[in-house]
Amino acid sequence: MSLNAITWARHQKVGKGPAKSILMALADYASEDFEAHPSIETMQGWSEQNRKTVISNLKYLQDKGFIVDTGRRVGKTGSIPVYRLKNPTGKRVEVGPPDELSTSDTKSGTSKQSQKRNGTENGTVPNSTGSSTVSDSKQYRKRPGSSTENGTQNYQLTVIEQKEQCADQKTVGAPTSKFERFWQMWPQSPRKVDKADCRKHWERHNLDVKAEVIIAHLQAMKLTKQWKDGFEPAPETYLNGKRWEDGLPPTEEQLAARAEDAEWWLDASATERKGAEMGVRARNAEEPVPYYRVFVAKACGRGPWIDYVLKHAEKSGSPKFYEWVRTQLGDALLPPDDYAS
Structure with a gap:
């Protein structure tokens, strides 16, 4: 795992939540040269996406220039591609791929x-x-x-x-010493206490061997909104809980995307992200969102989105569209009290 790659990946503007998840999965398995070769099954488990969606998002990332296929293959059967994470703008950066x-x-x-x-x-x-x-x-x-x-x-x-x-x-x-570097780097706050106990914990668990990972994680956490707002833990709590193994919290952009996706059927962009997650084909440029939303709702099965698309179709004033929606959903997904007008 390269914290450098993870920090780079989490600040990229990918444009699609599921694709960003795959980029983060690749970064989680990347070496310091920003190359990674997790299997499709591994990325499925990491991102909780189905195989078709993982493959679709890998293609999306390649098309957008965030990753390139090196042409090398690894694994027992020699079939797992080796990808290199890449800055899509081609500009020089100060944290990113080594070249x-x-x-x-x-x-x-x-x-x-x-x-x-x-x-x-x-x-x-x-x-x-x-x-x-x-x-x-x-x-x-x-x-x-x-x-x-x-x-x-x-x-x-x-x-x-x-x-x-x-x-x-x-x-x-x-x-x-490595402990002193850790202590000096910790933000000044009322919770920065018990230095002696922290040092004992550090030496007892021989944390010198993990010092660079710990310090890199600490540096990244200091830049998060949570820590900037003064909600960092006490150093001893951090060490006792091995917090450096927890990874980094989601960015504000990721949290906003999750809030949108919670009620995806109310937002066009969230509907498209949900469609990609469920393996639904991409929306055509000329296709109205209400039509595409019906296909995504059907793929998701029963839920409040079914009632929404039915009510929206009914209020559209088009009996033809309303009947089309009912036909697409099928009897299995129609509410028990829904009757054709």
């Missing part, structure tokens, strides 16, 4: 900022041993004045900063 990062120096493969910081011209102490007390794992930091492109929050990968921090620490003295 699209704006922080990379494509000629040397190293950061220009890092080269500048590690030089002797600016007064810092160069690393003569070739090693660092700070891990080169990737973490996220929101850059001051960062903008949003294609719905992607620009987070600065702090590999550079960790090397800078290492140089600074050599200048002033003692290095920072």
Whole structure:
């Protein structure tokens, strides 16, 4: 699992909720090079979509440029495609696929900022041993004045900063332990207490080996609305509950989409998303939403949407349309007290 890939994926504007779910599933299984090869069955279990819908959404993501088929195949039978997650705009980004990062120096493969910081011209102490007390794992930091492109929050990968921090620490003295980095990164609030107990828990469970995952998750959580509003847990609660294994909460856009989908039959976009989820063909450009809604309602079976499409057809003033709706739904889905006029 790559937290870098998950953070990138969850901020993409895909345009379809079910397709976004498949993109998140791929990101959940992606390596650090943004390549993933979960099977269709795995993505079905992850997204709770049927096989036809998963395949349809994979094609949608490819058409929109969010993923590409590398042409490689893996698995026992050599039939599982390997996909690469990709920024559809083609622009350089600061968190995303490795070959699209704006922080990379494509000629040397190293950061220009890092080269500048590690030089002797600016007064810092160069690393003569070739090693660092700070891990080169990737973490996220929101850059001051960062903008949003294609719905992607620009987070600065702090590999550079960790090397800078290492140089600074050599200048002033003692290095920072992984626990201290965790503690310093935790937001200041009345719940930031019991440092000694947290340290004991950290050492007892040897969390140094998971420090980079924990710190990357902490950085991402600090950017969520919940934590920004001051609803972060106490550090000890976070550690005891292994909260870094819970993943990241849904974005505000995802929550809004879920609210719409709760009563999907009342909204045109939500109806189309529900249709894709249920394996109903895509709505034709010239097809009125009320007609398409009937096919989606039929695929969903009994529910309040059936009453809605019937009442809507009845109020349309078109007996022909009303009879067409009744015929499409069939006797099995008509309410017991529904009678043809």
